[in-house]
Amino acid sequence: MTTQLFQRFTLALCAVLLVGTSAAYAEDSKPHLANVMILATGGTIAGTGASSTTTVGYTAATVGVERLIAAVPELAKVASVKGEQVFQIASENMNNDYWLVLAKRVNVLLARADVDGIVITHGTDTLEETAYFLDLVVKSRKPVVLVGAMRPSTALSADGPINLYNAVLLAASADAVGKGVLVAMNDQIHAARDVTKTNTSTLDSFKTTELGLLGYIQGSKPFFYRTSSRKHTAEAEFDISNLATLPQVDIVYGYANMGPVALDAFVAAGAKGIIHAGVGDGSLASRVTPALISAHKKGVVIVRASRVGQGIVARNGEANDDELDFVVSDTLNAQKARILLMLALTKTSNTKDIQRMFYLY
Numbered sequence: 055m056t057t058q059l060f061q062r063f064t065l066a067l068c069a070v071l072l073v074g075t076s077a078a079y080a081e082d083s084k085p086h087l088a089n090v091m092i093l094a095t096g097g098t099i100a101g102t103g104a105s106s107t108t109t110v111g112y113t114a115a116t117v118g119v120e121r122l123i124a125a126v127p128e129l130a131k132v133a134s135v136k137g138e139q140v141f142q143i144a145s146e147n148m149n150n151d152y153w154l155v156l157a158k159r160v161n162v163l164l165a166r167a168d169v170d171g172i173v174i175t176h177g178t179d180t181l182e183e184t185a186y187f188l189d190l191v192v193k194s195r196k197p198v199v200l201v202g203a204m205r206p207s208t209a210l211s212a213d214g215p216i217n218l219y220n221a222v223l224l225a226a227s228a229d230a231v232g233k234g235v236l237v238a239m240n241d242q243i244h245a246a247r248d249v250t251k252t253n254t255s256t257l258d259s260f261k262t263t264e265l266g267l268l269g270y271i272q273g274s275k276p277f278f279y280r281t282s283s284r285k286h287t288a289e290a291e292f293d294i295s296n297l298a299t300l301p302q303v304d305i306v307y308g309y310a311n312m313g314p315v316a317l318d319a320f321v322a323a324g325a326k327g328i329i330h331a332g333v334g335d336g337s338l339a340s341r342v343t344p345a346l347i348s349a350h351k352k353g354v355v356i357v358r359a360s361r362v363g364q365g366i367v368a369r370n371g372e373a374n375d376d377e378l379d380f381v382v383s384d385t386l387n388a389q390k391a392r393i394l395l396m397l398a399l400t401k402t403s404n405t406k407d408i409q410r411m412f413y414l415y
């Protein structure tokens with residue numbers, strides 16, 4: 055090679071190296087987007103109405119996950135998103151079997167290195183229950199966020215797209231790691247254990263009334279102010295990986311003139327546990343107490359909850375729980391107490407141990 059040729063070759067090599075280095079630099083400087091899976095289960099967020107003003111009387115669970123994602127192109131800016139249709143139901147039809155399928159799928163996905171977080175789109179009617187079930191059985195600290203909508207996708211000012219956007223950026227956020235299963239609705243972040251649906255139809259239906267929401271989502275950023283002090287997800291003791299069913303637990307609702315008919319029917323139908331959502335501080339009507347005692351004698355675990363919606367059900371307050379061998383629900387509402395009791399019964403029927411769980415989770 056002549057000297058001239060050698061110089062040209064060296065210059066060309068330097069140019070190639072320079073271009074390569076700057077391309078690599080540009081690649082590195084691109085922000086890394088978290089991989090978020092969206093698992094769709096139906097609900098109003100996937101609902102359609104006859105017109106843009108139809109906000110009641112619409113059909114839930116008609117729009118598929120790919121269309122939900124396509125409706126929010128902004129998602130691509132905050133995460134690398136993939137969708138999966140797990141089922142397509144109105145959430146009044148949610149049941150234990152669906153929960154087991156969903157929870158197993160969530161655990162499989164979160165065990166993968168290429169999944170950083172999960173969003174679950176869900177009907178709002180039982181969203182809080184699915185959220186709490188997952189809070190107790192997901193075996194990961196990675197974010198899991200449930201989201202729904204109060205208005206169908208075809209409505210004027212539908213809340214689904216912004217709620218989905220917020221949920222995805224929350225699931226993609228390092229700030230959400232280790233916080234347990236979260237609910238993102240109406241620009242707010244709630245803990246699965248404490249949030250509840252409080253209004254049949256308004257956009258601000260989801261509230262954590264007295265214990266307080268965890269934070270807000272504003273300007274495409276989650277802001278956290280508190281965390282739940284109760285154990286959840288990776289720290290919880292429940293394992294559903296080998297379960298095909300959950301024990302039957304039913305709820306009896308307290309009211310003036312209450313009798314034992316519903317309770318007796320649940321026990322006859324094979325209930326292993328009963329949540330008694332009593333009036334006030336979980337009070338027991340004297341017409342119902344003998345039926346509860348008789349159910350307990352048959353091995354049914356009785357949990358005293360309250361229909362009031364806020365506050366602690368005091369152990370040995372309105373009933374002598376030590377003597378009756380009953381459990382109290384602490385601050386869990388009846389529908390969430392049912393979930394914890396089902397999971398508790400997969401491990402033990404010892405009421406002292408079950409009471410421990412009610413004060414821990």
Ligand code: SIN
Nearest residue numbers: 098144145177178179
């Ligand atoms: C449902 O829960 O599936 C219907 C109601 C809703 O999503 O708001």
